Amino acid sequence: MRLKSVKRMLAFVVAVAATGWTLARPAAAPQQAAVAPQSLSVLAFGPTGVLFAADPQAATIYALELGAQSGSGKTGAADVAAIDQKIAALLGTEVAAISIKDLVIHPVSKNAYLSVMRGTGADAKPVLLRVDGDGKISIVSLDGVKSSKVSLTNPPAADAPRNQRADAVTDMAFVNGRLVVAGLSNEEFASKLRSIPYPFAAADAGTSVEIFHGNHGQLETRSPVNTFIPYTINNKQYVIASYTCTPLVRFSLDSLNGSKVVGTTIAELGNRNRPLDMFVYRKDGREFVLMSNNSRGVMKIPTDSFGTAAPITEPVKTETGGIAYEKVASMTGIEQMDQLDAQRSIVLSRTPAGLNLAAVPLP
Secondary structure (H helix, E strand, O other), X not given: OOHHHHHHHHHHHHHHHHHOOOOOOOOOOOEEOOOOOOOOOOEEEOHHHOEEEEEHHHOEEEEXXXXXHHOOOOOOOOOEOOHHHHHHHHOOOOHHHEEEEEEEEOOOOOOEEEEEEEOOHHHOEEEEEEEOOOOOXXXXXXXXXXXXXXXXXXXXXXOXXXXXXXXXXXXXXXXXXXXXXXXXXXXXXXXXXXXXEOOOOOOOXXXXXXXXXXXOOEEEOOOOOOEEEEEEEOOEEEEEEEOOOOEEEEEEHHHOOOOEEEOEEEEEOOOOOOEEEEEEEEEOXXXXXXXXXXXXXXXXXXXXXXXXXXXXXXXXXXXXXXXXXXXXXXXXXXXXXXXXXXXXXXXXXXXXXXXXXXXXXXX
């Protein structure tokens, strides 16, 4: 192997390690296939910069090898004020006709990728966008992109009430050669965590997940995980998941075996609230989770006791319980969020003037 190739491989391994992913084995390159999603929602990067993209309307997950579109512009992601207006202009429509579904950062180029729906209702069409270090917004063409896909076997019906089909996939992360997928199924115990091997073969029915919700004082099986992170405790891999109203729950990754598992609730972060995004970072020698929410602001949660916190098994009489958090007052209006580098997060924040993309210091 040539020295240049070795250097490139080492650079990629370092970049992947910085994201917190574990790369168990090299993944086979996706095959050439037509990519024609009906919708786009949750995004997640995996091995060698493969982009996993959820198409909930088709109950499908794509693995996309972006090639030159993974970083042909300037590295990084520059601030873009009123990005919703700029996206609408790029797509030839009005701001009210676009909906940004997710934001993720490429592990090597550090460009930002956005999944967007243009239009409303049955007429909405998916678009994948990239923002580079100059703030240039580009449409990522899916024509000719090497890809593979996997279909979910038991999604909510396309006409299910309360838009449950949109929650067929609520979050994803690549861990140890597998794509972990949270979402809803059409089963009685609807809340699922799936562990899908990559390269894709087929998706099983997933593991039904049950939790005790302290704020509601009951066991729940139908509410989906809204967002989660992979997390290692004593050399064992876990999923730390958050739900609406806002329990924080621990699941061991090896328990996702296709049957049913009861998670361990380690915190109640307040009711009437929907978690949006979360990631792990280090600051001043300690480790934290940063979580954005739709009504309680951004939360800074210490991870020290993720493995030792007493399980919450009884109704919580106070507003919060278990592991405590610090509210980050400087971060407001956050609708999407990801970690940009060791010092900064990248956020989409709502202001009176519109939606801004900005890099902000980690608190």
